Amino acid sequence: MVDRVVITNRQDALPERLNPFNIHIGDSAQFSANPKCGGDHQIDVNQPSISVSCLGMRGRYVGVRLPGPSRTLTLCEVQVFPGVNVAQGKPADQTSTYRYAHHGLASHAVDGNTDGNYYSGSCASTAHLPDANASWWVDLGESYMVDSVVIFNRMDCCGDWLNPFNIHIGDSAQVSTNPQCGGDHRIDVNQSSFSVLCPGMRGRYVGVRLPGPSRILQLCEVQVFPGRSSLHSVELLILRL
Missing domain, CATH: 2.60.120.260 (Galactose-binding domain-like)
Incomplete structure (x- = not known):
């Protein structure tokens, strides 16, 4: 069960290359065939990372895809977090x-x-x-x-x-x-x-x-x-x- 995916973008140059991007989560090794977490996502190019909530999704494979032709994908880190939010319901x-x-x-x-x-x-x-x-x-x-x-x-x-x-x-x-x-x-x-x-x-x-x-x-x-x-x-x- 995936709670969220955190994408860390390139910051020294060309951060806009990442936009827009999709996240796919599922059990197929053909990851683009797996369900999408939301639609097209956009990262603020002035921020190093974006957290995408994928509550309720489950899978062995997590993929990042740039839709469309002639795209270059650069990722500095991808973090996948299971659903363990220790603040929920606390005083x-x-x-x-x-x-x-x-x-x-x-x-x-x-x-x-x-x-x-x-x-x-x-x-x-x-x-x-x-x-x-x-x-x-x-x-x-x-x-x-x-x-x-x-x-x-x-x-x-x-x-x-x-x-x-x-x-x-x-x-x-x-x-x-x-x-x-x-x-x-x-x-x-x-x-x-x-x-x-x-x-x-x-x-x-x-x-x-x-x-x-x-x-x-x-x-x-x-x-x-x-x-x-x-x-x-x-x-x-x-x-x-």
Whole structure:
């Protein structure tokens, strides 16, 4: 079962060659005959990677294909992640909450629903009286080696409110005191999700923070995928298959 495929593009030159691309997943060695994960995908050429959600798809072979004639395919990394999101259903909190018709609760960002329409009732939001350093965090219940964090942004409007954002990972309940995963991150407002790689980081708490005054934080889902040392049971299952 494939949860998502992360494509890392060439960055020194010609990143636009990858667009558009398809992903095929299935059990046929003729991989282009396997079902497609979505349709044509586009990567922002200013970002090194794109995370493509393929929930519910299963297969032995995962392929990347450039549709059309006279194309050159360059890939710097392809990562395939099974469905082990350790944040889903865990306790979550935020610095404030916009409480309107039960929208905006912190728990909505870990409910397993990635719908980017805020009015569908599955996005978290801090108060609309903007916070300084508005923050959201999830308590994973125990410390994990974290491989990556996937952020799903609001898509019906206001997608630019998220930029720039920080990710903090560590064992302190004072989330902003935990180490940062990288520096300031930015999501392409035309893409629903953004995958941030955090290899080597460990923590019980994973937080998203908007640095600076007068910020409103809205998140439609946050997924946390553990690293190799936290996935022994999953790896054994894959070996059996």
